[in-house]
Amino acid sequence: MRLERFAFRAMGSPCELALYGASRAAVAPIAEACSWEIARLEQKFSRFRDDSLTTRINRSAGDPDGIELDEETAALLDFADTSFHESDGRFDPTSGVLRQVWNFKSGRLPSPDSIRQTLDRVGWSKVQWNRPRLVLPTPGMELDFGGFVKEYAADRVAELARTLGVRSGMIDLGGDLAVVGPHPDGTSWLVGIRNPRHPEQPIASIALDRGGLATSGDYERFMIVEGIRYSHLLDPRTGQSFRAGPACVSVTAEHCLIAGAVSTIAMLHREDECAEFLERVGLPHLVVGQDGHVGGTARIVRGSAASGSSRYSRSPRSGSTTRSVSQPSLDRVSATSAAATIEPSPIT
Amino acid sequence: MDGAEPKGTEQRNREADEHPAIAFPRPSRTLTALTTSAIALPGIATPASADVPIERATGSLASSYYFEDNLSPGDFLDDGVGSRDRYEIYTQQLRFDLPISDRMDLGIDLLYEEMSGASPWFVVAEAGTGKPLQVMSGATIDDHRFDAAVDLDFYMDRGKDTMSGGFSIEKDYTSFNLGLGAERNYNDKNTVLNASLGFSYDWINPTDSDGAPDRPGSDQKWSIDLFAGISQILSRASTLQATIKYKHSQGFLNDPYKLVATIEPNEGLLSDERPDQKDQVSILFRYRHHFESLNGSAHADYQFYADDWDVRSHTIELAWYQKVFEWLTFAPGFRWYSQSKADFYEAVLPGGTPPSERSSDYRLSPYGAISFKGKLEVELRDLFQYEPPRFLERFGITDGFDLLAALSYERYLSDGDFGLTSVSETDEAPGLVNFHVVAFTLSGRF
Numbered sequence: 164m165r166l167e168r169f170a171f172r173a174m175g176s177p178c179e180l181a182l183y184g185a186s187r188a189a190v191a192p193i194a195e196a197c198s199w200e201i202a203r204l205e206q207k208f209s210r211f212r213d214d215s216l217t218t219r220i221n222r223s224a225g226d227p228d229g230i231e232l233d234e235e236t237a238a239l240l241d242f243a244d245t246s247f248h249e250s251d252g253r254f255d256p257t258s259g260v261l262r263q264v265w266n267f268k269s270g271r272l273p274s275p276d277s278i279r280q281t282l283d284r285v286g287w288s289k290v291q292w293n294r295p296r297l298v299l300p301t302p303g304m305e306l307d308f309g310g311f312v313k314e315y316a317a318d319r320v321a322e323l324a325r326t327l328g329v330r331s332g333m334i335d336l337g338g339d340l341a342v343v344g345p346h347p348d349g350t351s352w353l354v355g356i357r358n359p360r361h362p363e364q365p366i367a368s369i370a371l372d373r374g375g376l377a378t379s380g381d382y383e384r385f386m387i388v389e390g391i392r393y394s395h396l397l398d399p400r401t402g403q404s405f406r407a408g409p410a411c412v413s414v415t416a417e418h419c420l421i422a423g424a425v426s427t428i429a430m431l432h433r434e435d436e437c438a439e440f441l442e443r444v445g446l447p448h449l450v451v452g453q454d455g456h457v458g459g460t461a462r463i464v465r466g467s468a469a470s471g472s473s474r475y476s477r478s479p480r481s482g483s484t485t486r487s488v489s490q491p492s493l494d495r496v497s498a499t500s501a502a503a504t505i506e507p508s509p510i511t
Numbered sequence: 512m513d514g515a516e517p518k519g520t521e522q523r524n525r526e527a528d529e530h531p532a533i534a535f536p537r538p539s540r541t542l543t544a545l546t547t548s549a550i551a552l553p554g555i556a557t558p559a560s561a562d563v564p565i566e567r568a569t570g571s572l573a574s575s576y577y578f579e580d581n582l583s584p585g586d587f588l589d590d591g592v593g594s595r596d597r598y599e600i601y602t603q604q605l606r607f608d609l610p611i612s613d614r615m616d617l618g619i620d621l622l623y624e625e626m627s628g629a630s631p632w633f634v635v636a637e638a639g640t641g642k643p644l645q646v647m648s649g650a651t652i653d654d655h656r657f658d659a660a661v662d663l664d665f666y667m668d669r670g671k672d673t674m675s676g677g678f679s680i681e682k683d684y685t686s687f688n689l690g691l692g693a694e695r696n697y698n699d700k701n702t703v704l705n706a707s708l709g710f711s712y713d714w715i716n717p718t719d720s721d722g723a724p725d726r727p728g729s730d731q732k733w734s735i736d737l738f739a740g741i742s743q744i745l746s747r748a749s750t751l752q753a754t755i756k757y758k759h760s761q762g763f764l765n766d767p768y769k770l771v772a773t774i775e776p777n778e779g780l781l782s783d784e785r786p787d788q789k790d791q792v793s794i795l796f797r798y799r800h801h802f803e804s805l806n807g808s809a810h811a812d813y814q815f816y817a818d819d820w821d822v823r824s825h826t827i828e829l830a831w832y833q834k835v836f837e838w839l840t841f842a843p844g845f846r847w848y849s850q851s852k853a854d855f856y857e858a859v860l861p862g863g864t865p866p867s868e869r870s871s872d873y874r875l876s877p878y879g880a881i882s883f884k885g886k887l888e889v890e891l892r893d894l895f896q897y898e899p900p901r902f903l904e905r906f907g908i909t910d911g912f913d914l915l916a917a918l919s920y921e922r923y924l925s926d927g928d929f930g931l932t933s934v935s936e937t938d939e940a941p942g943l944v945n946f947h948v949v950a951f952t953l954s955g956r957f
Contacts, residue, residue: 234553235552235553238548238551238552238553239552241548241551242545242548242549242551242552244548245544245545245547245548246545248544249541249544249545315552315555318549318552318554318555318556319552319554319555321556322554322555322556323554325556416542417546418546418549418550418555418556420549420552420555421542421545421546421549424545425545442892443539443541443837444539444541444542445539445542446542
C-alpha cells in the first residue's frame with residue numbers, strides 16, 4: 164500500500180487528501196470524487212458567490228415568508244441550533260455580519276455605536292427556524308455557514324472515501340481533519356499542532372486514529388491597537404473581540420463537525436474556564452494558554468511530533484487505547500496545512 | 512426455579528437479567544446533543560469503530576440485604592417446631608475489570624453470601640376449611656455461599672468473543688460452569704448480534720439426609736443453555752433488544768428440603784418428586800427511549816417464559832431514569848409478574864395413590880407478583896488526580912479517578928390474586944413470599 168497525497172485549494176484554504184491505495188492511479192479517481200464533493204459544498208454554501216444558497220438565504224432577510232430549505236441545509240441549521248443552545252449563544256451562525264465593522268487590516272477598532280447597530284442584526288434566537296422554513300426577520304441579517312461547513316465537508320469526504328473502498332487515509336481541509344482510517348498497520352495519524360505564537364513550529368502532536376480534529380486559534384487574524392491584541396474571535400453576545408480566552412484549542416471527536424463547534428465554543432470561554440468546559444463536554448482536547456502552557460486530555464505526543472517516544476497523557480474517553488506508547492509510523496499531517504502540501508496539486 | 516438450586520439463588524437468578532453491571536455513562540449531555548444533530552446530516556457516518564477493551568481499570572463493591580416478610584398467621588401452621596422467620600441473605604460482591612492488552616480485558620467476580628432463616632417445608636389442609644397452611648422447617652438454616660467467576664473478552668474489529676468460567680460452593684451444593692459467547696456489530700453498530708453457550712454441572716449433598724429417609728445422600732444435575740440476541744438502534748433516541756434463551760437441565764431437579772402432604776392426615780408425608788429433566792424457553796424484549804427535553808429515559812421490558820413442566824409466565828417491567836443533575840440519576844420502576852402452575856404442583860395431594868411427580872413448592876404454584884423499585888445513582892468524575900507508576904498504566908490505572916455510587920431498594924409482593932387468572936384458595940400456595948431488597952454499589956474507575 165502506498166500513501167498518495169492530493170493537494171488543492173478549496174473553501175479558501177489549502178486542502179490535502181492523504182489516501183492509501185495500491186497505486187496513485189487506483190486512488191486518483193477517489194480523490195477526484197472527493198474534490199467534487201468539496202466543490203459542491205463550496206458552491207452551495209459560499210457567502211462570496213452570487214449563485215450560492217447562502218446568498219439566496221441572505222437576500223431573503225426581511226421577507227416575512229422567508230425561504231424553504233433542502234434537507235442538507237436544514238440538518239446543518241439544526242446542528243447550528245443545537246450548538247447555539249449548548250453554548251449559551253457563543254456559537255451563532257448569524258454573527259458573520261460583525262465582520263462588516265471589524266476590519267483587522269485597518270488597525271482601527273470599530274466604534275461602540277457601530278457595534279451596537281450591527282448587533283441588532285445578530286442573534287440566532289431572533290431567527291424563525293421552523294424546518295424547512297427559515298425567516299431572517301431583519302433586513303441585513305445574514306447566515307454564515309463558514310463556521311461549520313468546512314468541518315462538515317471533511318466528515319462527508321472521509322465517509323465518501325470509505326464508501327469508495329479506502330480503508331486508510333486522512334482528509335485535511337485547511338486544518339479541519341477527518342480520519343478515513345488509521346495507517347494500514349493500524350497505527351494512528353500524528354497531527355502536529357502549531358505553536359500559536361510561532362506558527363512554523365509544532366507545539367505538540369496529537370495521535371488520531373478515527374473521527375476528526377479541529378483547531379481554533381487566535382492567531383489567524385488579529386490586530387494590535389495601542390498595545391492590545393485583538394483577535395478575530397468575535398463574541399456574538401457582545402460584538403467584541405474576545406480577549407480572555409486561550410491562544411488555541413484543538414478538539415478531537417467522532418466527527419470533525421463536532422470537534423469544530425466545540426473548539427470554537429471553547430475559545431469563547433475565559434482561559435481558566437475553558438478546560439472545565441471541555442472536561443464537561445467530555446472530548447479529548449489540547450489547550451494552549453496565552454502564556455504558551457500546553458494542557459489537555461488528548462493523546463498528546465509532547466514536544467515535537469518526531470520524537471515519538473514521549474508518554475501519552477490521560478486517555479481520551481472516545482475509546483482509543485492509551486497503552487501503546489510508541490508510534491512506529493510517524494506520518495505527520497500539519498493541522499494548519501499550509502506547509503503540509505507535498506505533492507503538486509493533481510486536481511484542479 | 513429448579514428445586515435443587517443453591518439456596519438463595521432463586522432471587523438472584525431473577526435479578527440477574529434486571530441489573531446488569533453498572534456502566535459509566537460516558538457522553539455528556541452537550542456531546543450527545545451535538546452528536547445527535549451531527550449524525551442526522553446526510554453522508555455523515557454514525558460513530559463506528561472497532562470494539563476496544565475497557566481503557567481504565569474499574570473495581571466495584573456491591574452489598575445487598577434481602578429479607579423476606581414473616582408468614583402471616585393465617586397462612587402458617589404453628590406446630591410448635593416451625594419458625595415464622597423466613598429467609599434473609601446478606602451478599603457481598605467484588606468485581607474487577609482490567610485491561611490486559613489492546614485486544615483483551617479480564618473480569619473477576621467474587622461473591623460471598625450468608626443465608627439464614629426457616630424455609631417452607633410442606634403444606635397441610637386446615638381441618639374443617641381445607642385451606643392450605645404452610646408448615647415451616649424448624650431449625651434455622653445457616654449457610655454460606657462462595658462464588659467466583661472469571662471472564663476474558665477478546666476484541667476484534669466488529670465485536671468480541673468471551674470465555675467465562677466459575678464455580679459456587681456451599682455446604683450442600685457445589686456447582687461449576689463454563690461459557691462461550693460472541694458479539695458482532697453490523698450496519699455502523701446500529702445492529703448488534705449476540706450468542707452464547709453455557710454449561711453447568713452441579714453436585715447436591717443434602718444435609719441431615721440420615722434423618723430424612725427420602726433425602727438422597729448425594730446427587731447431580733447438569734444443564735446447557737443457549738442464548739441469542741439482537742439489539743437494534745431504531746432512531747436517535749430509541750433502541751430495541753430481543754433475546755431468546757433456551758435451557759435444558761437433566762438430573763436431580765427435586766428439592767430435597769421439601770415434602771408433600773396428602774389430604775388424609777394419616778397417610779404421612781411424601782418427598783418432593785419432579786421430572787428428571789426440564790426444558791425452558793424465554794423470549795425477552797427491551798425497549799429504551801430517551802426524551803431529550805426531559806433529560807430522562809423510559810425503559811420497558813416484556814418477557815415470556817415457558818417450560819415443559821407447564822409453567823408459563825409473563826413479566827412486564829417499566830422504569831424511568833431521570834437525570835436530576837449531571838451527576839445524579841433517580842430511577843423509579845415497577846414490575847409485574849404472572850405465572851401458571853407446574854402440572855404436578857399440588858398444595859396438598861388428594862387422597863388415593865399419590866402421583867409419581869408432586870411438589871408443594873410455592874415457586875411452582877400459580878401466582879402473580881408486583882415490585883416497586885427505586886434507584887439513586889451518583890456519578891462523580893475526576894474526583895482526584897494522581898500520577899500512577901508507569902507499570903500500572905498497563906492495567907488501565909491512569910491519572911484520574913471517577914466514582915459511581917448506587918443505592919437501590921425493591922419491595923416485592925406476591926399473591927394468588929396478582930396474576931392473570933385468579934387462583935382458587937386450595938391452589939394458592941400459603942408460602943408465597945414478600946420481600947425487601949436493599950443494595951448499595953460503589954464503583955471506581957481508575
